[in-house]
Amino acid sequence: MKDKSMYIYGGIFAVLAVAPVFLNPYWVDVLNNVGLYAILGLSLNLIVGHAGLFNLGHAAFFAVGAYTAAILNTLYGIPVLWLLPVCALTAGLFAGIIARPIIHLRGDYLCIVTIGVGEILRIALINDLFGITGGPNGIFGISRPTVFGYVIRKPHEFYYLIGTFLMVTIFLFHRLENSRFGRAVNYVREDETAAEGSGINASHYKLAVFVLGAAWAGMAGDIFAAKMTIIAPESFNFWESVVMFAIVILGGSGSIPGVLLGAVLFVGLPEVFRDFADARMLIFGAAMVVMMIVRTEGILPQRPRTYALPEASNAGGNP
Amino acid sequence: MKKILFILMAFCLLTATAHAQDTIKIGLMAPLTGSFASEGAEMKQVLELLAANLNARGGLLGKKVELITDDDGSDARTAALAAQRLTTKGVVAVIGTYGSSVTEASQNIFNEARIIQVANGSTAIRLSEKNLKYFFRTCPRDDEQGKVAVDAIVKTKAKKVAILHDNSTYAKGLADEVRPQLEKKGIKIVFFDALTPKQSDYTAVLTKMKGAGPDLVFFTGYYSEAGLLLKQAKQMNWKVPFLGGDATYNTDLVKLAGKEAVTGFAFVMPPLPKYLPSKSAKEFLAAFKKKYGNEPSSPYSVLAGDGFRVVAAAIAQAKTTDADKLAAYLHTQFKDKDALTGTISFNAKGDRVGDVYRYFKFDNKGNIALQK
Amino acid sequence: MEEFFQQLTNGLAVGSIYALIALGYTMVYGVLKLINFAHGDLFTIGAYLGMTLLASFALHETIGPFLGLIVLALMVMGLVAILGAIVERTAYRPLRESPRLSAVVSALGASIFLQNAVMLIYGARFQVYPEDLIPETSIDLFGLYIPVVRILVLFVSLALMAALFIFIQKTRIGTAIRAAAIDQDAARLMGIDVNRVILLVFLIGPALGGAAGLLVGLQYGQINFTMGWTYGMKAFTAAILGGIGNIPGAMLGGLILGVIEALGSAYISIAWKDAIAFFVLILILIVRPTGLLGERVADKI
Known part of the structure; x- marks a missing residue:
């Protein structure tokens, strides 16, 4: 089982590594968008999938990252890739400040608060907060990223940049999932009271996951700003949060392959449906309902943890 | 797992589109979904009408004109993808789009792909301050x-x-x-x-x-x-x-x-065709009414039509589809041509020159009248 | 001071519509713990159906404006209620036993589908209600100008809310709905057919939403296919503000949200209006995490 999936993943990786050679710039750019949303989906997956926190305002953290990059780059000329840690810091800090007083709220209340924060931030950006966000026009003229003096400009060049970032994300998040931290967070999601009883500080873990997911979205924002070279408040509206959320749930909440597949479907399908012109979103909506009904747990749900016991015959179930 | 492979296969297949060059392809990037979908729908109507008329008269350089429409969704990210997609379809020029920030997201992509872009509703000043060689617009600036x-x-x-x-x-x-x-x-x-x-x-x-x-x-x-x-x-x-x-x-x-x-x-x-004396405006208005049953409701869809006419005229006059020659022609030789919204010329930045705007007022019957 | 009262009436007018839509969110949430994202689009459909029926039957001309509007409202409410039940059947019932967030995504899908269906059927342009249905005059009340249509809308929505309140509080079926909202399993043991209760909720909520759509059409004359999204989000906020799952809470939440918006734009900033509304909501939730009238329920032991 393990070996088989390794072959499949290896095969996919190999196909994707050489894909830009065979694809035209449009499809490469679609894959870039898939990659970007996959990173965003994975970061939200920590919050929604692993910690079970109902976050429908993830675009806000994405926006904080993108605007941090855009402002520091256009005002001080700092190369965008150097700004990655700064974007992570500002987005994480922002998330920490807003999450601190609300993290204890019950599911749906947290949902509306995150929606509200997202909207407040968008309106603040439109109204040119502190005179540095450029109002509705946004910020333009963000410079392209450079790697060892090589300027990344074309879709297939971004493909490898985003691809690398995605690989690193998958690797780190995979390690995180199977760490002590990841298990504790899952425990809190499954049964907060029991987790508290086992000595896990639930709100501490929830807050940590929230900040971590937000910081990661901030870094994705940095890449997005560099790729678009122009960012405007409308790129971070409620709909973007909805897409990220749906990627996680539809793909399979808590599962990395699921979220990746969710990103492929959510970004890819509207493109495949382009030939339906103005009916494409209708078909997309119907597809969402059908997929959810057919696979209620998501397409590739999180597998229950299994542990091989030293001598017993049956493996353990869900923690 | 099979699903991933299947989707990848589908991606590969869909990209394998043949590039036959027996037509001249002109792109339209318009908001067909999203909040400005009504503008996009009319832009498409206008261009389809003009393309059909042009083909009825024999097309351009002996070839038929093919219109390729793509949806920008009134959103920068979607627009960037739509622009990438149009560049792979072998279009000579692209008409559109409506929103300024949406156009901006597509500008560099068209410029790097050497495709003429004629925006129809993007009035933000900075769009033409970047001195992009292939960017034009038929709407005046803010x-x-x-x-x-x-x-x-x-x-x-x-x-x-x-x-x-x-x-x-x-x-x-x-x-x-x-x-x-x-x-x-x-x-x-x-x-x-x-x-x-x-x-x-x-x-x-x-x-x-x-x-x-x-x-x-x-x-x-x-x-x-x-x-x-x-x-x-x-x-x-x-x-x-x-x-x-x-x-x-x-x-x-x-x-x-x-x-x-x-x-x-x-x-x-900018005046709608019915307030213009020119013959082409009157003909266009009649044809539009005949085909769709109503007058064009927005000046911007007519400006998209002007964009199409400008591109068609440039191809016919310069006898080429080479973007550099077309851009040079539009910048230097295309002066005071008759258009659906008055006369049209471009300056070095690709902006339309001349005072296009008129001052109108509603009377008590719901009609508008040109004011002096 | 005059301006203050004028703004207060402005806020109440908008708020009564929010309240009417919020009822649908809160009732569905009460029994299913589901945020019915498609509810906003059912509201849109109510507005469009109202326009179509007005144009095709012209009831206000044949049987008089007053009776005509009542019949029209009943038709719209009935049709939207049926549609609501269909949405429940197709998009939510198959997901009844699955994780809650899956149902939320299905609801989002249904919302996208309905919104685009309206766009494809009616076109993307703004649609307009026929003029002169309700006299366009205003009543001069101590220097406040209040349009007749506004008073009518406020009255109708308050009447609908009162009717619902009495229905929920005083009738047997209403009691069953409340029981199912508190504990489905216990309600089932008491002999309540929970499936029927859910169906009923998906008839009443959309009916009120559809009525709200018709009222918006009559009052403002202008409808478009994305209006459900804007109104829906506000109404959902109102439901949370009042304490989600709580019916009087949704009414109060809607009216308060409308007033906050009007006074916020009057005395702080128009451009920040929506941000102010959300900010107040967050403040209230920090101080009172269950909303204004929400009951404190034990989460999980």
């Missing part, structure tokens, strides 16, 4: 419209003016353009704020504006909000004159606000 609007306001002899925008790139740009110019002329701005578009109740906004006591309200946003503002001002019994920017006009405005409420409403915009 500063052009600002000047005309300031003149119109000065003519009304209003001393205190309220400026209301909707925080969109376009409306805010126009409001910001007009404000200092009015202040310079000694007109007091008693109110300057933005409403939230896409809502139906603006009585709170109107009540607040009324409290500021302006002689005139200048609204720079879009026609649906303009309709609601006019209607609700009338219901509130507030008889202040309104002046609008060019996005406030649409043939639907009378229906939206009611005949009584639009009476006396003035606005500046």
Whole structure:
């Protein structure tokens, strides 16, 4: 089982590594968008999938990252890739400040608060907060990223940049999932009271996951700003949060392959449906309902943890 | 797992489109979904009509013209993808699009792919300040419209003016353009704020504006909000004159606000074909009415039509589809040509030159009349 | 002071519509713990159906304006209620036993589908209600100008809310709905057919939403296919503000949200109006995490 999936993943990786050679710039750019949303989906997956926190305002953290990059780059000329840690810091800090007083709220209340924060931030950006966000026009003229003096400009060049970032994300998040931290967070999601009883500080873990997911979205924002070279408040509206959320749930909440597949479907399908012109979103909506009904747990749900016991015959179930 | 492979296969198959060059391909990037879908739908209608007429007359350089439409969704990210997609379809030129920030997201992609882009509704000044070689637009810039609007306001002899925008790139740009110019002329701005578009109740906004006591309200946003503002001002019994920017006009405005409420409403915009004497404008209007049963409702779809005509004329005159030669031709030799919205020429930046804007006012029958 | 009262009436007018839509969110949430994202689009459909029926039957001309509007409202409410039940059947019932967030995504899908269906059927342009249905005059009340249509809308929505309140509080079926909202399993043991209760909720909520759509059409004259999204989000906020799952809470939440918006734009900033509304909501939730009238329920032991 393990070996088989390794072959499949290896095969996919190999196909994707050489894909830009065979694809035209449009499809490469679609894959870039898939990659970007996959990173965003994975970061939200920590919050929604692993910690079970109902976050429908993830675009806000994405926006904080993108605007941090855009402002520091256009005002001080700092190369965008150097700004990655700064974007992570500002987005994480922002998330920490807003999450601190609300993290204890019950599911749906947290949902509306995150929606509200997202909207407040968008309106603040439109109204040119502190005179540095450029109002509705946004910020333009963000410079392209450079790697060892090589300027990344074309879709297939971004493909490898985003691809690398995605690989690193998958690797780190995979390690995180199977760490002590990841298990504790899952425990809190499954049964907060029991987790508290086992000595896990639930709100501490929830807050940590929230900040971590937000910081990661901030870094994705940095890449997005560099790729678009122009960012405007409308790129971070409620709909973007909805897409990220749906990627996680539809793909399979808590599962990395699921979220990746969710990103492929959510970004890819509207493109495949382009030939339906103005009916494409209708078909997309119907597809969402059908997929959810057919696979209620998501397409590739999180597998229950299994542990091989030293001598017993049956493996353990869900923690 | 199979699903991933299947999707990848599908991706590969879909990309393997053949490139046959027996037609001249012209792209249209328009908002077919999203909040400006009505503008996009009409842009598509206009271009389909013009392309069909052109092909009926034998096409260009002995080839048929093929229109390739793509949806920008009124959103920068979708637009960037649509632009990438159009570049892979072998288009010579692209017409569009409507929103300024949406156009901006596509500009570099077309420029790097050496494709002529003729925007039809993107009036933000900075779009043409980047000196992109292949970028043109048939709509005038915000500063052009600002000047005309300031003149119109000065003519009304209003001393205190309220400026209301909707925080969109376009409306805010126009409001910001007009404000200092009015202040310079000694007109007091008693109110300057933005409403939230896409809502139906603006009585709170109107009540607040009324409290500021302006002689005139200048609204720079879009026609649906303009309709609601006019209607609700009338219901509130507030008889202040309104002046609008060019996005406030649409043939639907009378229906939206009611005949009584639009009476006396003035606005500046590029003229619709029916106010133009030229033969091509009259022919176009008749053909459009015949095919779709109504007049074009928005000046921007007609400006998209002008974009198409400009590209077609350039290809026919320069006898080439090479982007460099076409751009050179449009920049230098394309002067004072007859268009659906008056005469058209481009300056070195690709902006349309000449005063396009006219000042209109509604009479009490719901018709608009050109003002001097 | 006059301006203050004028803004207060402005806020109440908008708020009564929010309240009417919020009822649908809160009732569905009460029994299913589901945020019915498609509810906003059912509201849109109510507005469009109202326009179509007005144009095709012209009831106000044949049987008089008053009776005509009542019949029209009943038709719209009935049709939207049926549609609501269909949405429940197709998009939500198959997900009844699955994780809650899956149902949320299905609801989002249904919302996208309905919104685009309206766009494809009616076109993307703004649609307009026929003029002169209700006299466009205003009543001068101590210097406040209040349009007749506004008073009518406020009255109708308050009447609908009162009717619902009495229905929920005083009738047997209403008691069953409340029981199912508190504990489905216990309700089932008491002999309540929970499936029927859910169906009923998906008839009543959309019916009220559809009525709200018709009222918006009559009052503002202008409707478009994305209006459900804007109104829906506000109404959902109102439901949370009042304490989700709580019916009087949704009414109160809607009215308060409308007033906050109007006073916020009057005395703080118009451009920040929506941000102010959300900010107040967050403040209230920090101080009172269950909303204004929400009951404190034990989460999980």
